[in-house]
Each structure stands twice: as structure tokens, then as C-alpha cells.
Amino acid sequence: MKLNIALLPGDGIGPDVVEQAVKSLQAVGEAFGHSFHFEEAPVGAAAIDETGDPLPEATLAVCKRSDAVLFGAIGDPKYDNDPKAKVRPEQGLLKLRKSLGLFTNIRPIKAFPTLIEKSPLKKDIISGTDFTIYRELTGGIYFGEKKLSEDGSTASDLCEYSESEIERIAHLAFKAARSRRKKLTLVDKANVLETSRLWRRVVGSIGESYPDVELDFLFVDNAAMQIILNPGQFDVILTENMFGDIISDEGSVIGGSIGLLASASVGSDIGMFEPIHGSYPQAKGKDIANPVASILSAAMLLEHFNLQEEADAVKLAVEKSLERGVVTPDLDKESTYGTVKVGDFIADYILHNDDSTQINRENIEFGQSTII
Ligand SMILES: NC(=O)C1=CN([C@@H]2O[C@H](COP(=O)(O)OP(=O)(O)OC[C@H]3O[C@@H](n4cnc5c(N)ncnc54)[C@H](O)[C@@H]3O)[C@@H](O)[C@H]2O)C=CC1
Ligand SMILES: CC(C)CC(=O)C(=O)O
Incomplete structure (x- = not known):
């Protein structure tokens, strides 16, 4: 080739x-x-x-x-x-x-048997970890309008998502889960953010076309804890741009170094x-x-x-x-x-x-x- x-x-x-x-x-x-x-x-x-x-x-x-x-x-x-x-x-x-x-953006996270002692996390918690993060990469707060008031005392970043932006990555994530252990976890902050509630609605509805994939939802704060408490529970994680950026750096602790991911x-x-x-x-x-x-x-x-x-x-x-x-x-x-x-x-x-x-x-x- x-x-x-x-x-x-x-x-x-x-x-x-x-x-x-x-x-x-x-x-x-x-x-x-x-x-x-x-x-x-x-x-x-x-x-x-x-x-x-x-x-x-x-x-x-x-x-x-x-x-x-x-x-x-x-x-x-x-x-x-x-x-x-x-x-x-x-x-x-x-x-x-x-x-x-x-x-x-597809980010695989694994605990490698040869490096199991290199992780700061306990061996019995991380062994067997094998999940993949599907991070949305061209929308959300990284791309929304940014504002700074003239006197520099107030700033804002707009977080925006459309149904179609969520749909296209959701299909990829469901297909990936289907080819793996058939579990998809949507990580969001739907208890606070309107964009997260849109993600839940759209992903929930697409999930009906993938009945063989178990879909669950997790708030990002809890997800941050679960990733280092019980990483073995995850198969495919689907999430928006900024959450994906942050939780994947956290996931790198499992493997022993961010230099592996x-x-x-x-x-x-x-x-x-x-x-x-x-x-x-x-x-x-x-x-x-x-x-x-x-x-x-x-x-x-x-x-x-x-x-x-x-x-x-x-x-x-x-x-x-x-x-x-x-x-x-x-x-x-x-x-x-x-x-x-x-x-x-x-x-x-x-x-x-x-x-x-x-x-x-x-x-x-x-x-x-x-x-x-
Ligand atoms: N995709 C990209 O190009 C990204 C760029 N950045 C930029 O990188 C710059 C530095 O940002 P930081 O927050 O310090 O993140 P960083 O990922 O560059 O470094 C954080 C820490 O991770 C470790 N590390 C990172 N890469 C490593 C490697 N290959 N081997 C061994 N250890 C490694 C080091 O301990 C380092 O102090 C900033 O300007 C930031 O904007 C940050 C994240 C992603
Ligand atoms: C624009 C990048 C620096 C954002 C980031 O941290 C990443 O996507 O990895």
C-alpha cells in the first residue's frame, strides 16, 4: 500500500x-x-x-x-x-x-499486565481494565463563542451542541460497543446542563436501534470517581468534548503514564x-x-x-x-x-x-x- x-x-x-x-x-x-x-x-x-x-x-x-x-x-x-x-x-x-x-476522537485505555505495578492505583482495581473513550471533538465549549467584557472583568464561553453533532458520534460509539463487550456509558452533567439533557435524549433514542448494547448514563463528577475506583465496569464511554479531554487524562493514570495513550x-x-x-x-x-x-x-x-x-x-x-x-x-x-x-x-x-x-x-x- x-x-x-x-x-x-x-x-x-x-x-x-x-x-x-x-x-x-x-x-x-x-x-x-x-x-x-x-x-x-x-x-x-x-x-x-x-x-x-x-x-x-x-x-x-x-x-x-x-x-x-x-x-x-x-x-x-x-x-x-x-x-x-x-x-x-x-x-x-x-x-x-x-x-x-x-x-x-477515540482514546483506548488499558492496564497492561507488564506495567501493572507502575500505576499508582492498586493492582486488583485496575487489572483487566480495557475501555475506550469516544470524545466529541469539534463542538461544545471549545468551539462556542468566547467573550471578554471591555473592562476585562467578565468572561464567557458558550457550550452548544446540535442533535446532528450528537447523532453522528453516537452511531460510531454504539457500533464500537457492539463490536466489543456491548456496553455504552454516556458521561454528562444532565442534572445541570441543557446540552447534557440534549445528549441524553438523542443518545437514548439512537440506543433503541442498538438493542443489543446496554446503555447507561453517568454524571461526569461520578464518572471521574468511578474511573479510578472501578475502571473495569466500562466498555465504551461516549462524552462531549471537554469532559472527554479531562477524563481521558485521568484514565491515563491506570496505564501508568500519559506517555502511553x-x-x-x-x-x-x-x-x-x-x-x-x-x-x-x-x-x-x-x-x-x-x-x-x-x-x-x-x-x-x-x-x-x-x-x-x-x-x-x-x-x-x-x-x-x-x-x-x-x-x-x-x-x-x-x-x-x-x-x-x-x-x-x-x-x-x-x-x-x-x-x-x-x-x-x-x-x-x-x-x-x-x-x-
Ligand atoms: N493535544 C495537544 O497538543 C495538547 C496540548 N496541550 C498543551 O501542552 C502544553 C503543556 O500542557 P500540560 O498541561 O503540562 O500537559 P502535558 O500533557 O504536556 O504534560 C502534563 C504532564 O504529563 C506528563 N507527560 C506528558 N507527555 C508525556 C510523555 N510523552 N512522556 C512522559 N511524560 C509525559 C509530564 O509529567 C507532564 O508534566 C500546554 O501549552 C497545553 O496547552 C495540552 C494538552 C493537549
Ligand atoms: C486544543 C487542545 C490543546 C485541547 C486538548 O487538550 C486536547 O484536545 O487534547
Whole structure:
């Protein structure tokens, strides 16, 4: 298969981790006879520095002529600490998601047996955890009108959802639940928010077309507690934009590090594959960032094109790195491995493991990421 992949490394550790994901994809190309062509473009603070725009037209054009986008992270303290900044790196990512029609962000959360002792949570609580968050990505409060009064003393952000925005992601989430353990939990704040009550009505009504899927509802405050109290109860979680952003960072504690959590943003012809973490500016260029989230995002990219065997080869290589202790310091403070060495190990394993083409999927801890 030939794929044109737009590379948007972005800011902070984005370039560090995307470089490792590219190595893994190149190894897959070589091992399985695919041709991946990469075209890089600036986004975020890097793009503001170059052009004044966090998503230059030329970058959007690169994405639009690609088959898929591999995204790193955006964000820089010089904007985070300036409440008056008119242009921000984050606007680039939001605009990109909207422009590409990426209304669903899929975030798998698992407890990996090899890392079970790394989580701050108790082993018996987290073992067997395997759920996926379907986060709405192009609506809600991140996209509503923002206002600041002239004297700067009052501010507001509008949270708005339409039936059709809820329907399209709800169908994807129900289909995912149908292919998994057949349970869907809608996380909202319907006791307070009108938008949440709309979500309940629309999702409840769509649920009638999926009678084989058990649907339940949970307020987001309770969900935040349940995710670390009893994560095994969840199969697919469906939620709006901001709640999904927050509870998935919380879910990353289960796996042991946010540096492990990958995601796929889908909705139109071009998918975007991105770690859930941010630009972790303190670690930029220090060779300490965990590249696994970016590498597993590349595996989700492969699954998106039905290259399951290839995605499995990447996941197996990641598992081997974890098993053998080839991990970054977020997972082992004593580790002598950095971002590059972990990336090298994984790419090398993809290339040289003799049985990589006959992987027994049953033995792969990461399983399938349920991209529908
Ligand atoms: N999708 C994106 O591009 C996102 C961008 N951001 C931006 O990132 C910047 C930093 O935001 P923070 O709130 O500090 O979130 P962050 O996710 O960048 O970092 C939070 C903490 O998570 C850990 N961490 C994150 N990625 C890691 C990795 N690959 N390996 C090891 N540890 C890792 C570190 O302990 C770090 O202090 C901000 O400018 C923010 O706006 C934040 C979230 C998402
Ligand atoms: C615009 C982003 C910085 C919001 C975010 O935290 C995310 O979507 O991961």
C-alpha cells in the first residue's frame, strides 16, 4: 500500500516523539513492503514563530492532500502564561480538527499486565481494565463563542451542541460497543446542563436501534470517581468534548503514564493520529519523553487502513520494549533509556522479529483499538 502521511510534529516534545513514530512506520514499510511518503509542516507555536498563524494555509493544504495526519503536540509556556495573547498555538489544533471534519476522537485505555505495578492505583482495581473513550471533538465549549467584557472583568464561553453533532458520534460509539463487550456509558452533567439533557435524549433514542448494547448514563463528577475506583465496569464511554479531554487524562493514570495513550481522530476521509498528551515543554529536546503514545497512534493509523497485521507488529514491539524494561523515566526513574533508544528498540523489533508476520493476536496485550 502507498500512503501519503502529513507530519505535524508541533511544539515541545511533539518533534521528539513523532520522530520515533516515523521510525516505526518506516520499519513497517520495509518489513511489509509498503511505501509511506511523509510531508512535514509546521503547526502551533512553531508555526506562529514562522508565519504568525498557528495553522498556516500551506499546512492545511499538506493535510488535505494527505491520506492521514500524524500529529505530535502543540503548546508553549509563553502563550500559556500570557492571558492577553491574541493568537495561541491551541487555536491551530482546534481549527485543524474542524477543517478536517474530525468530530470523533477515540482514546483506548488499558492496564497492561507488564506495567501493572507502575500505576499508582492498586493492582486488583485496575487489572483487566480495557475501555475506550469516544470524545466529541469539534463542538461544545471549545468551539462556542468566547467573550471578554471591555473592562476585562467578565468572561464567557458558550457550550452548544446540535442533535446532528450528537447523532453522528453516537452511531460510531454504539457500533464500537457492539463490536466489543456491548456496553455504552454516556458521561454528562444532565442534572445541570441543557446540552447534557440534549445528549441524553438523542443518545437514548439512537440506543433503541442498538438493542443489543446496554446503555447507561453517568454524571461526569461520578464518572471521574468511578474511573479510578472501578475502571473495569466500562466498555465504551461516549462524552462531549471537554469532559472527554479531562477524563481521558485521568484514565491515563491506570496505564501508568500519559506517555502511553494514543488516539485516533476520525470523521471524514482524512484521519489524524495523535497522542493524548500535550507538548510537555519541560522535557523538550531532553530525550526523556515517552514516545509510545505517538508510536501507538501510528499503529492506530495502520488499523485505520485495515493494516491489522502491521499494527499488531508495532504493538508487539511496544510490548517487548515494556517487558524488557526498555522504557523512558516516566515508567522507571532508574531507566537509562531515552526517547530515541526506546524508538530505536521498537523500530528494530518490528524489522527483525522473525515471527512478526505470524503474530498470534490473542497474545497481544494492546488488542485492537476498535476503530470503526
Ligand atoms: N493535544 C495537544 O497538543 C495538547 C496540548 N496541550 C498543551 O501542552 C502544553 C503543556 O500542557 P500540560 O498541561 O503540562 O500537559 P502535558 O500533557 O504536556 O504534560 C502534563 C504532564 O504529563 C506528563 N507527560 C506528558 N507527555 C508525556 C510523555 N510523552 N512522556 C512522559 N511524560 C509525559 C509530564 O509529567 C507532564 O508534566 C500546554 O501549552 C497545553 O496547552 C495540552 C494538552 C493537549
Ligand atoms: C486544543 C487542545 C490543546 C485541547 C486538548 O487538550 C486536547 O484536545 O487534547
